[in-house]
Amino acid sequence: MAELLSALETRNRILSRELTAYEYVSMILEKIKQTDHRIHAYLLVQEKTAIAQAKEIDRKVKRGERVGLLAGLPVAMKDNICTKGVRTTCSSRMLESFIPPYDATVVEKVRGEDGIIIGKTNMDEFAMGTSTETSFFGPTHNPWDLSCVAGGSSGGSAAAVSAGEAALSIGSDTGGSVRCPASFCSVVGLKPTYGLVSRYGLIAYANSLDQIGPIGRNVRDCALLLDTISGHDSKDGTSLQSNGEYLRSLSDSIEGMKVGVLSELFGSGTDPRIERHVRREIQHLVEIGADCEEVSLPILEYALPAYYIIALSEASSNLARYDGIRYGFRAQDEGLDWKSSASKTRGMGFGPEVKRRIILGAYALSAGYYDQYYLKALKVRTLIRKDFREAFKKVDALAGPTMPVPPFKIGERVEDPLAMYMCDIDTVPINLAGICAVSVPCGFIEGLPVGMQIIGDVDNEKKILRIANAYEERAGYTERCPQL
């Protein structure tokens, strides 16, 4: 099945004219028609523009003109990333009819390399969730078991790649939102170093933690997309320079690299089957030349509460902009003053999880609690950064599970916010420290995917991708596809 070829392989076939971009895009569109009513990865599919762009790329190839890194590859874009003239909803009633007047930098970069934006993907409302169940438009189903969640918040992006409904996709990761669904859907998802990918045009949730990241069917595809989207952007004040060439550096050996097995990622909430399975898989790294030793960072026990306090505080301030005046939903407000109009609009426009998070954040920032919660959490963040820095003086990378549990049933955790937050326990420390981590498929437990997380220091994407790639070649789990 050509729709399940790797993105790199597909691109090579398009360049050598064994396959046209038009044929490939048509095949992906057909696949979406056949399967997406069961998965619900997409909120919007751009059929016409995708076909037009594919034909244009075929013309370029035929004429022997230069084509970009992503020539003819359909890329699915999370619906919190602005696309000019194309509805961008954040899966919220608040932005149900919002049509951005500009493109996000990542959108321009993907198009600039001849990637085809095939559609906008489902997500938790305003990226607030771990299961894509808080979407105003309904949940995304896991391609490996339709009764389970796809993970979140970039559930649609991961499910689209997993189900063969896109060659590549882009998500955003504030506390695990790329890595969690990548783990649950058995694809590769990377949370780059904070600042490596421009956030211009990404609708903000928590600015000091948000980062856009690539998703692919294997590590090479993920590196290819990172080559495309990384790099400095003057429109994002927190943007870093990138030295690129992630794909090219993958093949270097991992012989002699030191990998710390991070004890805290196997904490008390971890499903024992996950612990057994991931520890066994990490042993494969030793077989291919890495040195593994146990590493413990006890401060990580406080990462989850610190993360939530900081993320929700930032969110409560960020989401104050939705007042129904300049864009977005506005409630019937005849005769109401500004405060009543805004309160009614926000009460109706936001779903329960978004309201809960704004209120929690405002509480943590409110008089009397600022020092106790917010400031304290920022100090814990300092300690977490410091301890990671110390650890990376001794090891090249850290490893453990991406998620403490396998994909759970739709509806299973939705009534209990704290139980849902607990699922983020292994992913949030990375965002607090601003470092990078990749989730790579590492097998199945009772038919449900498990992901291994490999964590690197600031700007160490090459190292962790190399380890992930070597592991993947050894383990071969990315070759498997869900039966749909």
Add this chain to the structure above:
Amino acid sequence: MVICMTKVTERKSSWKVDEETVERISDLVNIRLSEEEASLFAKQLSGVLGYFKKIDEVDTQDVEPTFHALDLKNIVREDQVSPSLPNRAALENAPRKENGLFKAPKIL
């Protein structure tokens, strides 16, 4: 085994948020809640905030806060005019507008 710094000691904590507090905060953030929402949130928030209190166990004396993961300082640029959104595009998404302006409800 490599053990990195920061020692920790466990402590149990609980927190109670009543409906009145939820209503006061929701008024501050301009979100109108139904009675059912306020009562459900009070229960859920008590649990979550109780868990957040866990960070009290960490000794943070003499620790500086981290507002940002990068050590970037102020980024400055030349004060040069560059193209911006035309008025029409900026108003395109406004639910209500008049004479090239956003139409807001009365403030006072």
